[in-house]
Amino acid sequence: MMNFLSGNEAIAAGAYEFGVSFAAGYPGTPSTEILETISQYPEIDSQWAVNEKVALDVAIGASLGGIRSLAAMKHVGLNVASDTLMTLSYTGVHAGLIVVTVDDPNMNSSQNEQDNRNYAKFAKIPLLEPSDSQEAKDFIRLALRISESFDTPVLLRLTARVAHSKTVVKINPKTRKVKRMNPCDGDSAKYVMIPSNAKKRRIFVDQRSDRLKRFSDKTPVNRIEWGEKNFGIITSGISYHYTMEVCPDQSILKLGMTYPLPTEKIKEFTKALKNVYVIEELDPFLQEQLGSMGIKTTGKEVFPSTGELSPDIICRGLSKKGFQKTITTRRKWPFRAPLLCAGCSYLGLFYILKKLGMIVLGDIGCYSLCAQPPLSALHTCISMGSGIGIAQGYKKALKQNGQKKKVIAVIGDSTFIHSGITPLIDLIYNKEPVSVIILDNGGTAMTGCQGHPGTGITLKNGESPKVNYEQLVKSLGIKRVIEMNSYNLGEVRTIIKKESVCQKPSVIIAKGLCLLVAKGNQYESFKIIPSRCTKCGECLLLSCPAIAMGRNQYPRIDEKLCTGCSLCQQICMVQAIEETQGVQKIC
């Protein structure tokens, strides 16, 4: 049967068809839909993990217990799981184990554009790069085969374009091949990586790499498509389809397995051709390996190493043997920046933080958008949970410089559980008077409000015990734990002002439900009364998408966007904002 699937959905279809029985991950664009789609198969035990490392650890456990398993994450998520991954390479696996990483060239929804193919080389594990949804599905089968016959985790790397493009896929909805193995019990030489065992396994890893190299030469996913021989192209992933769009008649070496590389096939291909181009997104991962084999190619000399490629960029690279490094746009368009939702609980809170002139150290989440003007109230966003640690160090430096300013760390509820608890313990242990605001909006909002241990909702919409933030942080040794309602700006202002002069560490739990969770709630929208409005523009500083400059420089509230949160009414100094009559629903 033919279906029309995104790369992420195809991974899920493959997991079902080829007998993956356990899957875990942490939500993160562009990988979120892998787990969301897998969760629709009752045959697969699937779950959100608190973070990517735990997801991989649980998947390893499932593999050791004898079932095929998969862990899926976005590219930066693999950094979190990399501690486990590097040694997992030594231990190998019992039942097949796949690590799926989805990279984000061009940083459409990410803080960096690291090329995770480097992890395969770093960890000495095989790497597969599907180029469309059909391959994404087929490569699950191949990955499981490699994993089980070579005793290794397999890194399956997609890019956002492959993950989010939809292409035609052959699926067999009724076939599912489950292979059950007896649990592995007590092979300590293989799974206990104390130095004496690890040294032996390290030798195994090199032997495995040699065998994988030979496999890479044999596998049909690395194939030569002979054509015109004036020049040839070596490519992988989405770049293959861009290349086929531009020059379908040229000789192409299409690589599906890009680590280790098929050395014999590469030699056969390059010997027959005078000029060889390597077309790959991001790092010169293939080109450098070819270079170390003594094969000279043209790659990053003419194709950019940042952002996504496209048929047009490839065309330019091939024709001019050069590309313009500066981004040229035809017109200086006003950039359409992503915005916080109208009525988001973060709007008022960050408005107050800005008004009070706080130094706000944050990290990844919807609140990253608070760094944009006019709020401009967030001063760092580096990695998950890093705001708390950074705040501690910043405070130390302020002290040495003789400044008494209070430093605030902000962290979302899901991010707090992902990696905010350990830096909070460190903060208490090292006694820095930093205030940490946990932005509890009842979900992993940025990726579509997935549940997490703080909400007690599981991936399959089941219920679990909810983490009690207050009890948790009190037990860590924080004496000042304050809960506040983010929609009550009077309360927010009083609490933050008080904490900003108190020289003790504190945790403020800011409650305000994400509007994606609050869907269907009733409200009355607001309007601005022009006769009372003084055009001071204060309400615009809230940066609520529902409030815009209207005629004659009077701000105007868009009734259709307004969610009746009342934040603008609370900050209006001349009481010019009133509720309208008539109940509506958040949709």
Add this chain to the structure above:
Amino acid sequence: MSKKSVNILFAGVGGQGVLLASEIVARVFLKSGYDVKTSALHGIAQRGGTILSHVRGGEKIYSPLIPHGAVDIIIGMELSETARQAWKIKKGGCILYIDRQIPSNRQNKTARYSAKSLKNIIREKSPKFMEISYAESVNLLKNEKILNLFILGRLSNYFTLPQRKWIETIEQLIPFHMKERNIFAFEAGQKIS
């Protein structure tokens, strides 16, 4: 560049139903026996950012991204987003757009282009443009959330594909309680002259 393919580019803003409209077209092409690829990045753009969706149908499609200058039809749901993409249109291609403007920076009016200048950019790139009035459409439909299906109805007139396939696909992809008004919008769109 591959021949014998139809390339449609949807441009709009998060929340306008661009992805649903492009999914419907793709599935109708698929049902009609063509190879199909679509591409749209989503995520952070959900929150009011630019949405761009490529739909390609034909005998054999390689790149999910439409090469510049190969776009047959641009479906513009918002003026500045349409004008932003207008230069990608093929010579002789058609831009079908709604004359609606959603400011990209609501706080700052000076950062906006006038509707007139945006329309001029569009018309210059595509003399075969077709403009749909936002005010009139909303007046007719009484609901701006189904504008995507309305414009899709007009788009369907460009192809000689059976009506049944369009309706079937819409029924498959749209929840039951919203089906009726979406089909109404689609059929109303087909009647735009």
